[in-house]
Amino acid sequence: MKRIAVYPGSFDPITNGHMDIIKRAAPMFDHIYVVVSKNFEKNPLFSVEERVELVKKCVEELKITNVTVESFSGFIYEYAKTKKASTIVRGLRTTNDFVKEYSLFTYNYGLSNKKIDTIFLCAELENIFTSSSTVKEVVSFNGDTSPYVPSIVDQAIRAKKNKK
Numbered sequence: 700m701k702r703i704a705v706y707p708g709s710f711d712p713i714t715n716g717h718m719d720i721i722k723r724a725a726p727m728f729d730h731i732y733v734v735v736s737k738n739f740e741k742n743p744l745f746s747v748e749e750r751v752e753l754v755k756k757c758v759e760e761l762k763i764t765n766v767t768v769e770s771f772s773g774f775i776y777e778y779a780k781t782k783k784a785s786t787i788v789r790g791l792r793t794t795n796d797f798v799k800e801y802s803l804f805t806y807n808y809g810l811s812n813k814k815i816d817t818i819f820l821c822a823e824l825e826n827i828f829t830s831s832s833t834v835k836e837v838v839s840f841n842g843d844t845s846p847y848v849p850s851i852v853d854q855a856i857r858a859k860k861n862k863k
Contacts, residue, residue, distance in 0.1 A: 701729040701730065701783075702727070702728045702729045702730075702785070702786070703728060703729060703730050703731075703732070703782055703783055703784040703785065703786070704724065704727070704728045704730075704731045704732070704784055704785075704786040704787065704788050704818075705731070705732045705733075705734050705775060705778060705779045705782065705784045705786075705787055705788070706720065706721065706724060706731055706732070706733045706734065706787075706788040706789075707733075707734040707736055707771075707775045707778075707787065708733075708734070708735070708736065709735070709736055709737070709743075709750075709831065710733075710735050710750050710753075710754055710831065711743050711744055711745055711750055711831050711835070712744055712745060712750070712753065712831055712834055712835075712848055712852045712855070712856065713750070713753055713754050713757055713831075713848065713849065713852055714826070714829050714830065714831060714834060714847055714848050714852075715825075715826055715829060715846075715847060715848060715849065716790060716792070716822050716823075716826035716829045716830070717790065718757055718761070718849055719790075719822065719823055719826055720788065720790040720820050720822075721733060721758065721761075721763065721766060722761065722763065723820055724788045724818075724820060725763050725765055725766060727818075728765065728786070729765060730765050730766075730767065731765060731766045731767075731788065732766075732767050732768075732769060732778075732782050732784065733754055733758070733766055733767070733768045733769075734769060734770070734771045734775065734778060735747055735750045735751050735754060735768065735769070735770045735771075736770070736771055736772060736775075737770075737772050742835075744835050744838065744856070744859070745855070745859070747770045748770075749855070750770075751768055751769070751770050753851060753852055753855055754768045755768045756851045757849045757851055757852065760849070760851060774807075774810070775787060775807060776807040776810050776811040776815050779807075779811070779815045780811065780814075780815070784815065785814065785815060785816065786815065786816050786817065786818055787804075787807060787815060787816070787817040787818075788817075788818055788820065789803070789804075789817055789818070789819050789820070790819075790820050790821075790822055791819050791820070791821050791822065792821075792822040792826070792827050792828070792829075792830070793827070797819070800817070800819060803817075804817040829847045833847070834847050834848060834856075838856055838860065841860070844856050
């Protein structure tokens, strides 16, 4: 039986922290679906389609071959069921993340009739304070995002800023 996981997030934009989680989770599974979702609570920097393309380019650049990037809107446990995934991957930076993610775990685990579990991977120290929200704040003040995002994403941010 194949070990299949999903790694959901808004990835707006994808950060070095997200990429670290993908790199570390990839060897644990036969296949991972990175699921770009629309987050209605956040003001998006990139459209869902742009985010999917950026994540694909970042994964390709690292030559990670067991990852598929798709978008999805709805309950992540339902998406996981359609892909025959048994695991949701989540990254943790702080204890606040744990509280939020643990709540989501209990929800997804219960609604999937205890068939879809969650694993938590802790952020490496250099990524502990990096979040998509922080990157968007840096962008809003015309700051340098290159320390926080893959170079492909930094270039896309610069191109988007130049269009405005």
